[in-house]
Amino acid sequence: MSLLSVQGLEVRLGARLVVEGVDLRLDSGELLGLIGPNGAGKSTVVKAIAQLLPHRGDVRLQGRSVRRFGARERARGMAYLSQDDQVQWPILVQDLVALGRHPHRSPWGGSDAAGDAGGAVEMAMRAADVWTLRGRRADQLSGGERARARLARVLAVNAPLILADEPVAALDPRHQLDVMELLRVHCVGGGGAIVVLHDLTMASRFCDRLLLLNQGRPVASGPVNDVLTPEQLRRVYGIEAVTGVHAGQAYIVPWAREKGRGLGGGLDANAN
Amino acid sequence: MGILMAALLALSLLSLGFGAAPLSWGEVLGGLLGTGPTEQVLIVQQIRLPRVLLAWLLGASLGMSGAALQGLLRNPLAEPGLLGISASAGLGAVLALYFGLTAVSLWALPAAAMTGALLATLLLYLLTRGGSSNLTLILAGVALSSLAGALTSLALNLAPNPSSVQDIVLWLLGSIADRSLADVRLVLPFVAAGLALLLAAAPALTLLTLGEGEAVSLGVTLSRLQGLVITGSALAVGACVSVTGTIGFVGLVVPHLLRGLVQHRPGRLLLPSAIGGALLVLASDLAIRLLDTPRELMLGVVTALVGAPFFLVLVLKSRRALP
Numbered sequence: 001m002s003l004l005s006v007q008g009l010e011v012r013l014g015a016r017l018v019v020e021g022v023d024l025r026l027d028s029g030e031l032l033g034l035i036g037p038n039g040a041g042k043s044t045v046v047k048a049i050a051q052l053l054p055h056r057g058d059v060r061l062q063g064r065s066v067r068r069f070g071a072r073e074r075a076r077g078m079a080y081l082s083q084d085d086q087v088q089w090p091i092l093v094q095d096l097v098a099l100g101r102h103p104h105r106s107p108w109g110g111s112d113a114a115g116d117a118g119g120a121v122e123m124a125m126r127a128a129d130v131w132t133l134r135g136r137r138a139d140q141l142s143g144g145e146r147a148r149a150r151l152a153r154v155l156a157v158n159a160p161l162i163l164a165d166e167p168v169a170a171l172d173p174r175h176q177l178d179v180m181e182l183l184r185v186h187c188v189g190g191g192g193a194i195v196v197l198h199d200l201t202m203a204s205r206f207c208d209r210l211l212l213l214n215q216g217r218p219v220a221s222g223p224v225n226d227v228l229t230p231e232q233l234r235r236v237y238g239i240e241a242v243t244g245v246h247a248g249q250a251y252i253v254p255w256a257r258e259k260g261r262g263l264g265g266g267l268d269a270n271a272n
Numbered sequence: 273m274g275i276l277m278a279a280l281l282a283l284s285l286l287s288l289g290f291g292a293a294p295l296s297w298g299e300v301l302g303g304l305l306g307t308g309p310t311e312q313v314l315i316v317q318q319i320r321l322p323r324v325l326l327a328w329l330l331g332a333s334l335g336m337s338g339a340a341l342q343g344l345l346r347n348p349l350a351e352p353g354l355l356g357i358s359a360s361a362g363l364g365a366v367l368a369l370y371f372g373l374t375a376v377s378l379w380a381l382p383a384a385a386m387t388g389a390l391l392a393t394l395l396l397y398l399l400t401r402g403g404s405s406n407l408t409l410i411l412a413g414v415a416l417s418s419l420a421g422a423l424t425s426l427a428l429n430l431a432p433n434p435s436s437v438q439d440i441v442l443w444l445l446g447s448i449a450d451r452s453l454a455d456v457r458l459v460l461p462f463v464a465a466g467l468a469l470l471l472a473a474a475p476a477l478t479l480l481t482l483g484e485g486e487a488v489s490l491g492v493t494l495s496r497l498q499g500l501v502i503t504g505s506a507l508a509v510g511a512c513v514s515v516t517g518t519i520g521f522v523g524l525v526v527p528h529l530l531r532g533l534v535q536h537r538p539g540r541l542l543l544p545s546a547i548g549g550a551l552l553v554l555a556s557d558l559a560i561r562l563l564d565t566p567r568e569l570m571l572g573v574v575t576a577l578v579g580a581p582f583f584l585v586l587v588l589k590s591r592r593a594l595p
Binding site: 050051052072079081082086095099105 | 346475482489490493531536538
């Protein structure tokens with residue numbers, strides 16, 4: 001039984017069909033990268049799976065239709081990290097991370113310590129390297145620190161499925177690697193994750209499989225090397241990329257706008 | 273919290289001990305417990321006690337509603353006045369006075385005020401139904417507030433009797449002087465119900481710190497949260513307005529001052545804001561009585577004089593915070 005299965009996902013905004021025909025399966029241990037140009041519908045797909053948008057189609061978590069889940073049960077099953085970088089009030093990092101335990105507490109509140117058996121909050125803060133920042137206010141963090149604190153909040157949920165919308169967009173290279181590594185660890189530990197990414201090398205380096213979207217429709221899916229072909233990059237992104245292999249994994253460096261001819265666009269760009 | 277509570281009790285005692293008739297502390301206590309001479313019992317229980325209790329109820333309603341609405345809208349400038357709840361309650365009450373319904377029943381005034389507040393709530397709901405943005409909600413509130421103000425002015429404009437106009441204007445200015453225990457009894461159940469609804473929203477308000485998407489992903493139902501906060505505010509504020517008139521800015525100032533004490537967690541801000549609101553209303557009322565003005569100042573005038581500059585400073589600060 002797969003961790004997550006999605007069939008015939010369709011999202012409308014008003015009369016406009018923004019996502020159509022998305023099918024995907026995610027097994028435990030798998031990290032799926034969701035890639036595509038701006039406006040391709042990546043965030044919309046993730047939000048629909050997280051049940052934040054009205055949608056059609058069947059979303060099953062561990063074999064059960066998510067529509068049948070109560071709100072708190074669903075919250076324990078999947079954790080969602082939004083693209084929006086802002087924390088609305090300057091609460092302390094430790095309070096921010098502890099919010100991830102909310103679905104495990106009784107509906108009538110209870111103390112912040114309740115629902116944190118096993119120290120999930122501390123573990124999440126240590127994993128995301130924000131333990132030393134726990135007494136700081138959210139508005140006093142750098143962009144990278146805040147991104148890690150928000151990731152720690154997601155890890156604290158201890159949900160089998162993580163849905164992360166561009167978790168590395170605002171980060172320097174070192175912290176991009178840290179965040180992707182953490183998501184990888186989550187998957188190695190038996191969880192699964194769907195991650196929206198713009199950086200194709202990150203996608204290649206860390207994801208087991210990729211789903212490439214264009215204009216709301218899936219155009220390719222499967223192992224990294226099958227999806228990130230020069231033809232696809234040209235067709236979907238309109239770019240020429242420099243590609244290569246390092247330590248058995250592909251890297252992709254976008255180099256120039258599409259020239260309409262085979263590989264070597266990088267050299268063309270240099271000639272210009 | 274403990275300090276706020278202690279300050280509130282101390283100020284309440286001070287308020288009970290101070291008045292036109294000089295009473296010793298022993299006499300005040302005797303009056304409060306009903307063991308003293310009848311005259312002192314009357315002064316304390318019928319004149320001074322209602323004033324203190326109404327300050328508690330009004331301050332708690334305004335303070336907690338302000339904190340809850342700020343949490344819901346994630347905007348430190350929100351308060352019952354901004355969303356048109358106070359103004360609509362005022363309109364309901366003015367219409368009741370205008371049509372002479374107050375002569376029919378004691379309950380007409382609070383019922384009309386709460387109806388006004390609830391109709392405003394319902395209209396806000398219809399205008400912003402289906403997950404509209406906070407900006408829409410705030411703009412709808414501002415529009416509603418203006419409409420209620422305009423209709424109130426219309427009622428005053430068309431009023432046939434000049435003396436009733438003066439009554440209405442004075443009442444609109446807001447005061448907790450010369451109210452009775454009957455007023456307190458009238459308001460109490462609605463305030464209690466309203467505050468209970470607001471407290472039920474506390475955990476979800478804190479989760480909203482993460483933004484709507486992540487809050488929903490953690491189990492928050494937005495429509496339920498909005499319903500709790502808006503209905504709770506309408507009940508508590510509407511009931512109070514019917515007895516005290518419109519008193520502004522308490523719901524703005526108090527949560528702002530106390531936010532640091534609870535590490536900015538919106539859910540934890542509710543109770544302290546209720547106590548702080550009571551403290552502020554009581555202190556303002558006491559200040560009015562201590563000031564030696566030719567005519568006693570109205571409470572609503574004083575809170576507005578203090579609160580409006582505060583509001584401007586907040587606006588300037590939030591302007592500077594923008595990129």
